[in-house]
Amino acid sequence: MAEALLSLAGVHTHIGQYHILQGVDFEVPRGGLTMLLGRNGAGKTTCLRTVMGLWRASAGSIRYDGKNATHTPTPDLARQGIAYVPENMGIFAGLTVRENLLLAAREQALDEKRLEWIFGLFPAMEKSWHGLAGTLSGGQKQMLAISRAIVEPRRLLLVDEPTKGLAPAIIANMIDAFKELKRTDTTILVVEQNFHFARTLGDTVAVMDSGRIVHTGAMAALAADQALQTRLLGLSLEAHQ
């Protein structure tokens, strides 16, 4: 397995009186796409938000690129190359598509070549360039959220449920886009409920249950083992073909 770009060791997160993450340990290998799976309420979103510094880890350590990032403020993590696409996409509805991307370009201007590449992944972005983001469809908003995350080269991309609520045709577009992203040297961690999407794209997988990691390994191994899928996720991948 490649060297880890991100590693979590014994991470606990409390939100108010709730103890959500209860000692999370796993690593995200550099350059690959890791799927974080688990039932609803397992703590996947909390895990991403804790890595991004949006919720503070109450114990344990998070290391990013060999350095302790447990209590690094969110803006500093972003400046160190982590991009985050939240579950609700977090687009700025009152800004245009262009302005949404411009905000994410910390070099102050958009790189035309990079933009052409993004338009190749998501042609709808070019068509809606001067339109308000709030007027986009759900699928287009997800495309915008991902476009914004990759408008400049990032080292680590955290994506929370990119296929949630999307039509099959849009999911197919997403799969193609992520395949293209995998060709870059960006490391990707995706929280996902769509097992077809996960199996198609994942190199490695971590499965969460009740705030802990209960399985890590190669995605292909999990995809091939129906008994393990049923034990970890409550159903088999075959049910989602």
Added chain:
Amino acid sequence: MNAARRFDWMPLALVGAVLLAALPLVGSASTWVTLTVAGLAMGMMVYMMASGLTLVFGLMDVMNFAHGAFISVGAYAAASVLLALHGRMEQPSLAANLSAMLPAALAAIVLAGALGLFFERVVIRPVYGDHLKQILVTMGGLIVCEQLIHVVWGPDQIPLPRAASLAGSITFGDVAIERYRLLAVLVGLAVFAAMWLLLARTRIGLLIRAGVENAEMVESLGYRIRRLFVGVFVAGSGLAGLGGVMWAMYQESVNAQMGMQMMVVIFIVIIIGGLGSVGGCFVGALLVGLLANYIGYVAPKLALGSNILLMVLVLLWRPNGLYPVGKS
């Protein structure tokens, strides 16, 4: 790239409808023009006082009742300068008057801005995310500031004579327009234009507009929203100070309660406009100013409730205000 951004003209059409509807009710065209200019002037002054507060609420979800203190302190700071330079105010030359009014406005902006910085650091920062505590501590802060004004400037109202060149009216036929009201309209338009340029044409403006919608996402993109917020808070406090001195010169006096008295109108304006919306605040302030003047003339007994009636009607039409800010 063919999907153009569409501007919502309906709230502006409402302003136009109010203007047109008032004409037959007022009866006389010359009176209507006088009332309209008076309403616009009042609206512009209220806008100056309210615009900072709406941005502060939109950016950090802070209910700052102490905003009224910035208005009063700004007015008193300016009054001190104007009284010290009263010789220049009495000269009939506009240049001489401005040489006193500009330093007074600057003093108001600086002192109100500094007070805003102090409030953000000491009073508001410990209560982020807790509306009830925000209301309590900022109301407390407003009362403390009022008492401090009494200590520094005394308990009595201070008369503030208008500049000689701005006294009286300009007449066009039957139409008489107070010179000072024209100045208020011009200053208000200049402030609105500057804010519009800042918000629409600069990167800081882009960040502010994004932060009003989703501060957490702005942080996730690598920006320190807290610094931005402090900047907006101080600028909003300074604008409140400027609005305070404009209002004080309009009323020709300053008193410690003027900020608190204006807060009711200011809250109505930012609620009508849509919390966090500068454009909505501008349109809301114009509506409040125009209606207050028209109704005060046509049906004086209804004048007291006209703002509340306006708010009710607007919220029945658009429950989130004229230009709602989509929080995500």
